[in-house]
Amino acid sequence: MSLKVKIPADSLQLGMYVVELDRPWLDVPLMFQKFMIKREVELKTLKEYCQYVYIEVDEQFWSLQKDKLKAKAKTAPLPENTPLHHELKRAHGTYEAAREEAINLFELAKMGMKLDISHTRRIIQSCMISVMSNANALFWLTRIKDKSQFTAEHSVRVAILAIALGKYLKLDEQQLELLGLCGMLHDLGKTQIPEEIVDKPCQLTEVELRVMQKHTILGYELVNSDHSINSTVKDVIKNHHAHIDGTGYPKLPAEQISFYCRIISIVDAYDTMTSDTCYSRSSSARDALKELFNQRNKQFDGELVEAFIRMLGIYPPGTLVEMSNGEVGIVISTHPEKKLKPKVELVRDSEGKLRKSLIIDLSKSPSDKSGMRYSIKRPLADGAMGFDMRSYIQQTHHIQSNNQR
Known part of the structure; x- marks a missing residue:
């Protein structure tokens, strides 16, 4: 099914099918009405004369692209409404509560018990308040790491950084909450992997790696029948290791990797690279951002990688x-x-x-x-x-x- 959707002219790309403008067609020096953009000169003309246009797209394609186009149209520096040292105390309480919640969630998942995420949602909302006040305080706290609780703490850090990136992209509060939940729950499946593999103090063998990779499916199976958990969160749990170039696991075409999955995969990789794990030493934030940049449009969505780097800067807060x-x-x-x-x-x-x-x-x-x-x-x-x-x-x-x- 095709849809007619309105997008900023600055977001137009070659190959898009334009069906309506924000002004009469005769006011724009183009030969056709309703046409596919095939030449750079057509792209330049539309951007010069129009603020927005209507394009015709496949419904499935639009479900992936609508948030990306919205995010691309506007970004803004994260607010600093409260001085860092004033926000730090409140942020610390929020971070500690999120850490305890993540540990509890992972313990319940390990025992195969049903998860009640109503409290998790309130924790995420507290994180959102702190990010909107001064995200730098939580950024500082994400640098405090305990290897014995790596998986749970990692999930908290991914949630915080995902919320911050969403705020930078000017997503609304409902989307920020959803991003936070995706971050908190994305690695639930690791509770179903033997501890001797998860905590192995050296590189995994090929067989062990295949077992570890099953955490995405096992996590999805843990929550799939739980109707209180949003389908977007379930999708992220299952697909956050899929790569834009069709590699990773599972192997998916780029158009099937959701906007939320693309954000979580970037933040997940960044936090892993900047953390000491049982089998690798941490990299500096700058080296991790450089690796993300090198993998743009390969492992990761290029536009979102660049937005993440712009948000954090060359020297992220807490570095x-x-x-x-x-x-x-x-x-x-x-x-x-x-x-x-x-x-x-x-x-x-x-x-x-x-x-x-x-x-x-x-x-x-x-x-x-x-x-x-x-x-x-x-x-x-x-x-x-x-x-x-x-x-x-x-x-x-x-x-x-x-x-x-």
């Missing part, structure tokens, strides 16, 4: 960085037009000792006591130089984890 004078800092926030000059909180002196916290804005070219202008020398992996984000937040911001109260 540990070594400064040009040997001091160490944590990136607080980035500006989309000044990606190489974020705000940084200096936390260690040039000798590696904890120092009194000092926030500097690299876009204003600050200098240290010797007159040397600050700049970032290199990003560091989480935990580099023995730096413990959890301890730093507890000591500097007087926030304790629930299990330490």
